Amino acid sequence: MKIWDCFATALRTLLSHKLRSILTMLGILIGVAAVISMVSLVRAEQTMVKESFESLGANLIMVTPGASSARGGIGGVLSSESTLTLEDAEAIASNAPSVLMVAPVTQTSTQIVAGRENVGCITLGVAPNYQYVRNFEPEQGIFITEQDYKGRARVVVLGDQLAETLFGQMSPVGQSVRINGRQFKVTGVLKAKGEAFGFEDQSAMIPLTTALATLSSGRTSSVEHTIQAISIQAKSKETVNAAQWEISQILRQRHHIRPEEEDDFTVINMGEVSRIADQMYGIGELIMGAIAGISLLVGGIGIMNIMLVSVTERTREIGLRKAVGAKRRDISTQFLTESAVLSFCGGAMGVVLGWFLLKIACAVVANMGFPFSAVLSGDVVALAVGVSIFVGLISGIYPAVRAARLNPIEALRHE
Amino acid sequence: MIELDNITKVYKAGRTEILALRGINCLIKKGEMVAITGPSGSGKSTLMNIIGCLDKPTSGEYRLDGIEVSTLNDNKLAEIRNKKIGFVFQSFNLLSRTTALANVEVPLIYGGSGSRRQRASQALESVGLAHRAKHRPSELAGGEQQRVAIARALVNNPSLILADEPTGNLDTQTSKEIMLLFKQLNQQGITIVLVTHEPYIAAYTQRTIKIRDGQIEALG
Numbered sequence: 047m048k049i050w051d052c053f054a055t056a057l058r059t060l061l062s063h064k065l066r067s068i069l070t071m072l073g074i075l076i077g078v079a080a081v082i083s084m085v086s087l088v089r090a091e092q093t094m095v096k097e098s099f100e101s102l103g104a105n106l107i108m109v110t111p112g113a114s115s116a117r118g119g120i121g122g123v124l125s126s127e128s129t130l131t132l133e134d135a136e137a138i139a140s141n142a143p144s145v146l147m148v149a150p151v152t153q154t155s156t157q158i159v160a161g162r163e164n165v166g167c168i169t170l171g172v173a174p175n176y177q178y179v180r181n182f183e184p185e186q187g188i189f190i191t192e193q194d195y196k197g198r199a200r201v202v203v204l205g206d207q208l209a210e211t212l213f214g215q216m217s218p219v220g221q222s223v224r225i226n227g228r229q230f231k232v233t234g235v236l237k238a239k240g241e242a243f244g245f246e247d248q249s250a251m252i253p254l255t256t257a258l259a260t261l262s263s264g265r266t267s268s269v270e271h272t273i274q275a276i277s278i279q280a281k282s283k284e285t286v287n288a289a290q291w292e293i294s295q296i297l298r299q300r301h302h303i304r305p306e307e308e309d310d311f312t313v314i315n316m317g318e319v320s321r322i323a324d325q326m327y328g329i330g331e332l333i334m335g336a337i338a339g340i341s342l343l344v345g346g347i348g349i350m351n352i353m354l355v356s357v358t359e360r361t362r363e364i365g366l367r368k369a370v371g372a373k374r375r376d377i378s379t380q381f382l383t384e385s386a387v388l389s390f391c392g393g394a395m396g397v398v399l400g401w402f403l404l405k406i407a408c409a410v411v412a413n414m415g416f417p418f419s420a421v422l423s424g425d426v427v428a429l430a431v432g433v434s435i436f437v438g439l440i441s442g443i444y445p446a447v448r449a450a451r452l453n454p455i456e457a458l459r460h461e
Numbered sequence: 462m463i464e465l466d467n468i469t470k471v472y473k474a475g476r477t478e479i480l481a482l483r484g485i486n487c488l489i490k491k492g493e494m495v496a497i498t499g500p501s502g503s504g505k506s507t508l509m510n511i512i513g514c515l516d517k518p519t520s521g522e523y524r525l526d527g528i529e530v531s532t533l534n535d536n537k538l539a540e541i542r543n544k545k546i547g548f549v550f551q552s553f554n555l556l557s558r559t560t561a562l563a564n565v566e567v568p569l570i571y572g573g574s575g576s577r578r579q580r581a582s583q584a585l586e587s588v589g590l591a592h593r594a595k596h597r598p599s600e601l602a603g604g605e606q607q608r609v610a611i612a613r614a615l616v617n618n619p620s621l622i623l624a625d626e627p628t629g630n631l632d633t634q635t636s637k638e639i640m641l642l643f644k645q646l647n648q649q650g651i652t653i654v655l656v657t658h659e660p661y662i663a664a665y666t667q668r669t670i671k672i673r674d675g676q677i678e679a680l681g
Binding site: 051059062365366372374 | 510513515516535536539540542543544548550554556558559567568570571572613617
């Protein structure tokens, strides 16, 4: 019996029981669709988060005031603590050998007005090197310059979304805005960043010196200037951990923290966070895959069940085939092919359904405001389809062997 | 053609042994048309299965076309059934979801050469059913279904056709037509053995072998 005959017979049999075939396929179909869509979604999210981390800047360390135990999230949250000062940043810059650049940041809640638009936003006071530490690129105009910084210039660089809110399609560069009532000239607009840490897309940036002089007057002591964050770039990937340690030591010393006391600041190594997030997504992918794998198993049991029913139903056919010359191998091949074709079709339809689900998920997420695109990865598809054929063959073995072992005389007498 | 030499068959039902055949000696020559008759339980079905290579005797020798088949393994027996024997059953045993033509093709799937479709068509034509090739068994009358089954038995050019109560499910008129078809095939040189308990069916054959209690009562 040739392979082609097996396929032709299997297809004919499956087509003659359309409803039953489809119901049987459903298990595998749902399993494969689940594996594909879930794993692809987790992967897409992982890629997105990874890109967001990368867009934050290379070898980045963030220092924020307050103990880590009292913090809410990473960035974006205005800390109410005021334990960090501009002088801390300067001390780090001059005393930590593993550090390349130090960018102190103030954060102030402000009202910003342009023409008729009036929005609340966070205004960051930054140094010119903030652009390099945090990997910002101006889309239009330029970033804050040394000159602006030294001269406490009333200039502002807008985040991509903020610029759109204030000016729409119009180019904001050269226009003026009012921040907390004071007039600023827009000198640049930043390129949009990732989604996970995109609060900067909605912020305004002004020179730190200007910010300290005009916005945070209430919080400035006579000796030291309170700031809300320090972004630090380590010299290299290898020195990030050393830099983290140096920063902690310098700050503990400056803040007079005794050895048994907790830090009153938090140092976050973004590379570390990124790695942990990566690991977590890896685990997530595995768990999703395993859960979806269980539905493949259930699908396999469904196929075995139906194949057993089919063998019983077709006992006379098996007897007849044996009588006219089919060998055991011919019969077992026929039933194995049937279950493999069944699960392969289920798998193939599952790929289509999985792709469809993925597109829907992307559309829903995008609708919620996160541009999100997931693609079917070839390896997941290959794995899912391979597993589904494997499941089909495994669950077909027992029914096929049972069919092959039937005694033709008894099979022909079967009612 | 068929040489049976002291064939016995013992079935085990639990602890008791049932002696279905008690030493059958019989010779059927090439080109003969023979009926095997006997009351139910006489062992004629068992004998039929052994002649058809569906079952092996417990002891004794059976030569089909000069080949000693009582010692062959399952795969060899399957080949013999495919190449040398055509089966016709009382209940037709057609595959209900396929066409007459596809039904006739089935033995060719497991052996045989040349264009299957063509050979199956020829076989259907020889039983006068060429015009019904695309019909399914459920769309055919009983006599037509049996003709399809006969075409299937013929398709691999067997030297022996074994028919087990071939007219058992047919009315008298149709039975006559089927028997005439068998006679016609016999005249073309095919050996035909049929099992029946209808005397008028047995009358179509050249001789009748009578079986009773697992032994041959008369060789005709």
